[in-house]
Amino acid sequence: MSGTTANPEGITSPAIDNLLEKVDSKYTLAVFGAARARQINSYRQELKSGDGNITSIGPLVSSSPEDKPLSVALQEVADDKLKFTRE
Secondary structure: OOOOOOOOOOOOOOHHHHOOOOOOOHHHHHHHHHHHHHHHHHHHHHOOOOOOOOOOOOOOOOOOOOOOHHHHHHHHOOOOOOOOOOO
């Protein structure tokens, strides 16, 4: 078949259905994940600066520097390292 691949790219791991069980809507997941991804990105930038002044919280799951911050954030949600609560 043309146009199909054996290893699809995108949000396949963790599965979107599993992530949606952790929050109340896909919009919440997007905002929650993006906010956490910004924190992870800030942490990585602080590490790169090398001045030892780290104020952000790093990844809560094992990850490599090549992993995108949003992927790491969504993995944290899937592994129940982060919980969403509405105020």
